[in-house]
Amino acid sequence: MRSGGPSATVGRVLRIAGGIYHVDDATTVVQASLRGRLKRTDSRIVSVGDLVELERVGDEMRIVRLRARGGALSRHGVSKRREQVIVANVDQVAVVVSVTAPDPDFLMVDRLLALAALSDIDAFLVVNKMDLADLTGPAEHASNLASPGAALGESATGDGLEQYAALGVETLRTSVESRAGLKALAGRLAGRITVLSGQSGVGKSSLLNALVPELDLRVGEISERRGRGRHTTVASALYRYPAGGYVADTPGLQYLALWGLDPAELADGFVEIAATGERCRFADCRHRVEPDCAVRTAVEAGTIERRRLESYLRLLDEAEKGR
Ligand SMILES: Nc1nc2c(ncn2[C@@H]2O[C@H](COP(=O)(O)OP(=O)(O)OP(=O)(O)O)[C@@H](O)[C@H]2O)c(=O)[nH]1
Ligand SMILES: [Mg+2]
Ligand SMILES: [Zn+2]
Structure with a gap:
């Protein structure tokens, strides 16, 4: 029978150690390995939290398929x-x-x-x-x-x-x-x-x-x-x-450093900076030294916490370095 058929067991990966996947199949936690083909192609993407399909091969449980994933x-x-x-x-x-x-x-x-x-x-x-x-x-x-x-x-x-x-x-x-x-x-x-x-x-x-x-x-x-x-x-x-x-x-x-993050997207992680940033003179304002920056104006006025801007600027430096 093909994997994914009606008899396939679905489980949640709880932990991965030494190539062994500990998978919760809703009844118990089973230890499974990755099927060869998955290993070559997808092994790095089977992660803790993933839903996987399991198949019994002799005494062994094998992960044969990775289910679609939500937020990671x-x-x-x-x-x-x-x-x-x-x-x-x-x-x-x-x-x-x-x-x-x-x-x-x-x-x-x-x-x-x-x-x-x-x-x-x-x-x-x-x-x-x-x-x-x-x-x-x-x-x-x-x-x-x-x-x-x-x-x-x-x-x-x-x-x-x-x-x-x-x-x-x-x-x-x-x-x-x-x-x-x-x-x-x-x-x-x-x-x-x-x-x-x-x-x-x-x-x-x-x-x-x-x-x-x-x-x-x-x-x-x-x-x-x-x-x-x-x-x-x-x-x-x-x-x-x-x-x-x-x-x-x-x-x-x-x-976690925000390595590789597009610095232009960072402000989306700061709800009030993103909202106020819409009023900056430059659409690509990073709120650092640009003239007519609505975010820095708001910090001076006390409507945005200075500490939040400082955090944003620290993470911005990191994001820029990681590129
Ligand atoms: N007074 C008080 N002490 C607490 C409370 N919660 C935890 N502690 C104490 O704080 C210390 C650290 O608690 P942990 O649960 O080990 O903290 P943790 O966040 O898991 O720390 P890491 O594993 O190092 O990241 C322990 O001595 C706890 O007993 C609390 O609500 N009140
Ligand atoms: Mg702890
Ligand atoms: Zn700005």
Whole structure:
């Protein structure tokens, strides 16, 4: 029988190690290899997150076909030219920060939001460690913690994070300690493929353990940091989410340089810069030194956060260098 026939098993690639593909076929996780012909032609494009068709050959399971793919997170930013998929079929990116310990790295948040936007993948912000926030009147904040739109207390650490809600980025506030906001986050993950990303130590593994205790991920150790350069090895794995969907604790995504990205497209990763940029004198304005730049004018006027322009300019330098 030909592959793809009625008896073909379809599964989701959860992880790839040493040439073995761990595939969730909805009943169990099977180990499979790639069929020879796929190996020669397509092996580099079978990625974590892909849907594949499996066939039994004797005692072995073989991947015989790759199903069409939705949104993918790729190395080399969003360049189609040198695309190397990290996780395929991603529905959303959860950008995790903590109010403090460590303080938010805004460039990293902006990088991840831009990467998601340029990859046409939804993104939302998770502000963790709310138990450490310097809130006034702890009692009245218990409910605020769990509500996505709640404002941070004036004296809260993590200052500046409220700008993202103003940009239309959904913001969830959580604490693994007090369990505040965990239900809302659980609901947000169910039925979708979610990649959690963010600085080391913000609590990504802790959040996943709190939601899916059987994962038992290692916590509190600084995960190995493999540098930011182009030689970074980015290995990732998906975990089945009990309420449906998958989650990935993807190391290194936050260091992805937007290599190879067309610099002219970068502003599309910054919603407010793209919108205001329509009013610049030059249609191809990069908002750096050009005269009559509406974006820089807006920064001076305080309607665009200076920090966002700074992030954009940093990523613009990277994109230009990578070409
Ligand atoms: N107070 C407080 N501490 C937390 C919270 N969440 C996580 N932590 C602590 O923060 C530290 C780092 O947590 P991890 O879950 O390992 O962080 P991570 O984001 O997975 O870090 P990497 O794997 O290095 O990227 C651990 O000591 C956790 O116990 C929280 O909500 N409140
Ligand atoms: Mg971790
Ligand atoms: Zn401009």
